[in-house]
Amino acid sequence: MQSPTDPAISTSWTDDLYRKAVEDDIKDYAIFLTDTAGRVINWNRGAERILGYSESEVIGKSAFIFFTPDDRAANIPELEMHVAATEGRAEDERWHLRKNGSIFFATGVMQTLRDEGEIVGFVKICRDQTEKIEAETAIRERQILHRLVTTQEDERKRIARDLHDHLGQQLTGLRLKLEGLKTNHSVEPAMIKALDETQELAFQIDKDVTFLTWELRPTVLDNLGLRNALANFVVEWSKNYDIPAEFHTARLRKTRLAPEVEIGLYRIAQEALNNIVKHAKAKKAEVMLEFGKEDVVLMIEDNGVGFDQASADRSKTKGQGRLGLVGMRERAALLGGTLEIESARLRGTTIIARVPARYAEQPKRTTKTSEEK
Numbered sequence: 001m002q003s004p005t006d007p008a009i010s011t012s013w014t015d016d017l018y019r020k021a022v023e024d025d026i027k028d029y030a031i032f033l034t035d036t037a038g039r040v041i042n043w044n045r046g047a048e049r050i051l052g053y054s055e056s057e058v059i060g061k062s063a064f065i066f067f068t069p070d071d072r073a074a075n076i077p078e079l080e081m082h083v084a085a086t087e088g089r090a091e092d093e094r095w096h097l098r099k100n101g102s103i104f105f106a107t108g109v110m111q112t113l114r115d116e117g118e119i120v121g122f123v124k125i126c127r128d129q130t131e132k133i134e135a136e137t138a139i140r141e142r143q144i145l146h147r148l149v150t151t152q153e154d155e156r157k158r159i160a161r162d163l164h165d166h167l168g169q170q171l172t173g174l175r176l177k178l179e180g181l182k183t184n185h186s187v188e189p190a191m192i193k194a195l196d197e198t199q200e201l202a203f204q205i206d207k208d209v210t211f212l213t214w215e216l217r218p219t220v221l222d223n224l225g226l227r228n229a230l231a232n233f234v235v236e237w238s239k240n241y242d243i244p245a246e247f248h249t250a251r252l253r254k255t256r257l258a259p260e261v262e263i264g265l266y267r268i269a270q271e272a273l274n275n276i277v278k279h280a281k282a283k284k285a286e287v288m289l290e291f292g293k294e295d296v297v298l299m300i301e302d303n304g305v306g307f308d309q310a311s312a313d314r315s316k317t318k319g320q321g322r323l324g325l326v327g328m329r330e331r332a333a334l335l336g337g338t339l340e341i342e343s344a345r346l347r348g349t350t351i352i353a354r355v356p357a358r359y360a361e362q363p364k365r366t367t368k369t370s371e372e373k
Contacts, residue, residue: 280304
């Protein structure tokens with residue numbers, strides 16, 4: 001019995017193994033051969049899996065069909081073959097076409113095939129890197145979104161401070177001056193009436209500015225945490241828009257949530273309640289905050305007109321934000337969580353944000369030295 005190492009059969013045996021590995025076993029890489037005109041003459045299983053063509057469908061066809069129309073118009077396939085022919089190899093990173101018309105991002109290399117020094121064809125090896133590219137793109141987009149949200153919060157804080165420190169004080173001064181004019185005994189009754197109306201208008205503007213400042217950045221959120229901020233917001237929101245609302249929460253541990261979690265959940269609640277004002281025509285709203293061992297759940301419910309979720313989902317696929325839902329989903333995603341929506345026409349809406357429970361770091365206690373003691 002001859003062994004694979006027998007010189008008489010070693011070359012044939014290794015060739016068979018190589019052919020089997022390339023054509024059948026290597027499925028993560030598309031490996032195919034072309035002639036000098038770019039027509040496919042050999043096709044492995046990996047190429048079938050990645051590009052979608054069976055061997056019988058693609059043999060004899062131009063490998064140019066794997067390039068996008070824009071790349072074909074720019075003569076990219078010919079350029080790749082030219083570089084491979086002149087330099088021995090041509091590296092490639094670009095989007096390619098599958099049989100079904102979908103595109104994928106591939107990295108690959110083309111090398112020449114020679115017989116006695118003459119170029120007789122090319123071998124192309126490429127790998128589908130779409131998932132990697134999409135993951136990297138998602139990370140970059142998440143980082144950009146995080147920076148935008150952080151910048152937005154900083155700007156909101158600045159505007160809220162300016163409104164409070166400047167416009168708020170000026171409105172208070174205006175109201176005091178109007179009150180002073182009314183005490184002037186020489187002022188006629190008609191003028192007093194006009195001053196009363198102006199003072200009432202100034203009071204309403206002052207009230208609106210105070211509410212706007214508070215919406216932009218509530219100091220209670222920074223000072224007392226999410227639970228107290230939401231409780232205050234629900235009360236003030238209810239008064240301002242004349243919609244009965246209740247806030248419920250379980251007993252909270254002393255440690256506060258991380259600042260980004262608090263502001264993220266607060267903004268979700270704020271957007272959800274503002275949507276109720278704009279769209280829901282609700283008679284009642286409820287906000288619930290629950291703390292679990294591993295996550296925090298925020299729920300906002302209303303008994304308004306609701307909406308058709310199928311339509312909302314279609315709008316989402318078209319890039320249209322329905323009722324601010326896209327922004328709320330993005331905020332939840334930034335916190336590593338999810339946003340669920342339950343709604344139907346005339347049956348109200350429930351929004352549930354569920355995010356990991358990350359808590360603020362507590363300052364480390366330092367051990368007193370013997371001298372301090």
